[in-house]
Amino acid sequence: MIIKTIEAKKVNLELLHPVVVAIGSIHSCETVVVKVETEEGIVGYGEGIGVTFVTGETVDTILSAVGVLKNELIGLDPFAIDHIHSVMDRTLIHNASAKAAIDIALYDIMGKHAKMPLYRLLGGIADQMETDLTVMIGTPEEMTEEALQIVGRGFHHIKIKAGLHSEEDVEAVRRIREAVGPHIHLKIDANQGWSAGDSIRIIQKMAELGVEAVEQPVPAWDIDGLAYIRSKSPIPIMADESCFSPQDAAKLVKKDAVDIINIKLMKCGGLYRALQINTIAETNGVRCMLGCMMESRISISAGAALVASRPNFIYGDLDSFFYFKESPEIRGGFTCTGPRLKLSEEYGLGIKVDF
Known part of the structure; x- marks a missing residue:
């Protein structure tokens, strides 16, 4: 099994009301949904969302980072999770939310292939x-x-x-x-x-x-x-x-x-x-x-x-x-x-x- 494609897109999440904390406030929210597909047709979904005053990321930087990372990950085994994280870390420092989106999608694929819920x-x-x-x-x-x-x-x-x-x-x-x-x-x-x-x-x-x-x-x-x-x-x-x-x-x-x-x-x-x-x-x-x-x-x-x-x-x-x-x-x-x-x-x- 190998990764065939990685795609990402913005999704708007409509807040019911603003969220206020000591180091900032959030008035609107977009997230990045990542879709990873294997050559066998198994699809996994992940998500990356940055909070600028915590992780320093935005939806646009996450989209950009996923674009960089996918070029290094296509062709790899989605079960080789340690190796994949090593590749992501040597390709880009930081950008944790972008890496999380790919990571979650890979675990979704692993669960589907193993025919088991993630827990x-x-x-x-x-x-x-x-x-x-x-x-x-x-x-x-x-x-x-x-x-x-x-x-x-x-x-x-x-x-x-x-x-x-x-x-x-x-x-x-x-x-x-x-x-x-x-x-x-x-x-x-x-x-x-x-x-x-x-x-x-x-x-x-x-x-x-x-x-x-x-x-x-x-x-x-x-x-x-x-x-x-x-x-x-x-x-x-x-x-x-x-x-x-x-x-x-x-x-x-x-x-x-x-x-x-x-x-x-x-x-x-x-x-x-x-x-x-x-x-x-x-x-x-x-x-x-x-x-x-x-x-x-x-x-x-x-x-x-x-x-x-x-x-x-x-x-x-x-x-x-x-x-x-x-x-x-x-x-x-x-x-x-x-x-x-x-x-x-x-x-x-x-x-x-x-x-």
Whole structure:
């Protein structure tokens, strides 16, 4: 089996409302869908979406990168995933979302050829996982109302965006905790918005409010700051923007800087690299969360299959598709009941795409 063609196109994803975080805001969204076909006629679909203030990519740079990469990949065996990543990495540095799109499509092909859904191809037995839902930055009153709506939809885990104004961050969490009660799981994501010194003070207050993890409190480059915060923190510290690659994960665990790593397929280059990061974390006693950017059902299906296949993932943060109107061009992959994503039993991703 060899790769015959690789194609890519833009798909518009219509947001229900803007998404606001500490380091930027998203008002509209396009993604890149990649179609890989083998000489035997097996087709796999993948997705790449860049967030400029996180990965530095746009849909146009992803399209360009896929165009460069395909010239090196046509004729290769789609099952030779380690070799394919080596070829992609020596052809282009960075461009993780473009590589993720190709990687996901190849895993879709592998599942279809093996006649297995992706979660089983990855070694899993569970066919479902639970995601949180995110409260975006707003006034404390707005954030509390959003949290109540989330709980009303049956969610047990809420991720709260923070990092613009520390006192408002604490006040928002206080109000949310009072509103939702003691049994809802709360995580805070500061998106690099605090200093190391401020983080200690804020985290102490968050601990009193029953917050169970704080994500990326300081700038991505400040690994020493993360390690300092972790040494003083009464609750687990999670890295996000500080970890793009397996090498980043190795640095984080070597410095004892984190309790949890947030892996995102678009940051690391797809499922293959995500599996490597999870292995590094697990062998060093660090747990993982699988997060997302603003992906469609294609990448969310891949991420959900990964979470379902590996017990070291204690959290799923795969909520981006809740912010879009359903796209008629992209269907399947999973069904959703409240916070639970039940994976398709169709082979591969179980995704249907009008390409």
